[in-house]
Amino acid sequence: MSNxxxxxxxxxxxxxxKPAGVLAQGDRTRDESVLGMVKKYLKEKYKKPGNVFVGLLHRLDRPVSGIMLFAKTSKGASRLSEQFRNRTIEKTYHALVCGKPKVRKGVLVNHLIKDEKLKKGRQKAGGDEAVLHxxxxxxxxxxxxxxxxxxxxxxxQIRTQLSLAGLxxxxxxxxxxxxxADQGAIALCATMLSFKKATEDGIVxxxxxxxKEWENYF
Structure with a gap:
């Protein structure tokens, strides 16, 4: 059975x-991915003989852990993709950082671009505005x-903005x-997620x- x-x-x-260190979806490395694990789970649970449809709705970086949503049907993919586009899905992350912010609650605003050569986020005037609460x-x-x-x-975004803030x-x-210790992981986790059901009323x-290893830092 899929794990x-x-x-x-x-x-x-x-x-x-999604465990830290596992891909969100497969790539050229052919390493295990959460998308593949979900397909295997559905195939085994419902004893489906052929390919199983699973739609990737969003991503998490490989070293990040946390909640991911997938679509089981094209209707689910369409409805949830619309919620992601309209930013009506609520996502919360937790991060363990080096240092301490000057204020207990704050907002970071930067203009970011993707450095294609270094495969990193970078601050640059004229870049897309990024806001982090x-x-x-x-x-x-x-x-x-x-x-x-x-x-x-x-x-x-989160990794770049926190680094720019000295955190x-x-x-x-x-x-x-x-x-x-875990070189394949960083201390960033998608901990909470709320969305509207695809075909009926109700919020999930x-x-x-x-x-648990974060506890060792306090």
């Missing part, structure tokens, strides 16, 4: 937890736990964060716990 952790499923949508949940002399919501969805994510050495709200 994917399913949080929610109806006739049109399925939500699963944060709240300090916990802190000590060296680290802070932040609750985060963003406007937009630029390449590596790099633990494990994210690409953006000046300090290294930690999902939540996952923070990775």
């Amino acid at each position: 994917v952790r399913v949080l929610y499923e109806d006739n049109h949508i399925i939500a699963a937890v 944060y709240e300090v949940i916990r802190f000590n002399k060296k680290y802070s736990l932040l609750k985060i919501q963003i406007d937009g969805g630029q390449f590596h 790099p994510i633990v494990g994210d050495v690409k953006y000046k964060g300090e290294a930690w 709200s999902l939540m996952v716990d923070l990775p």
Whole structure:
């Protein structure tokens, strides 16, 4: 049986937890992906002989963990894609960062571009506006736990903006964060997600716990 952790499923949508270090969808490496794991899960659960349709609705970077939504039908894909476009889906992240913000609640605003050569986000005048709202949940002399919501969805937006603010994510050495034991992961997790059902009334709200290893920093 597929080892994917399913949080929610109806006739049109399925939500699963992406482990840090696992691809959102397959690439040239042919490494395991959450999309592939969900397909395998549905194929085995419903004993489907042929290919299984699973629509990718959004992505998380490979080293990031957390909640991902997938469509089981074309109608589900259409309805949820519209919600993503209209930004009516509520997404919340938590990040363990080096340092402490000057204020408990704040907003970061930057203009970002994607550096194609370095495969990184970068600040540049005239770039797309990126807005990040944060709240300090916990802190000590060296680290802070932040609750985060963003406007937009630029390449590596959270990672870039926190690094620019002098608050790099633990494990994210690409953006000046300090290294930690799990080289395939960074301390960024998509912890909460709310969306409207595809074909009926009702809001689905999902939540996952923070990775246990984060506790070692407090």
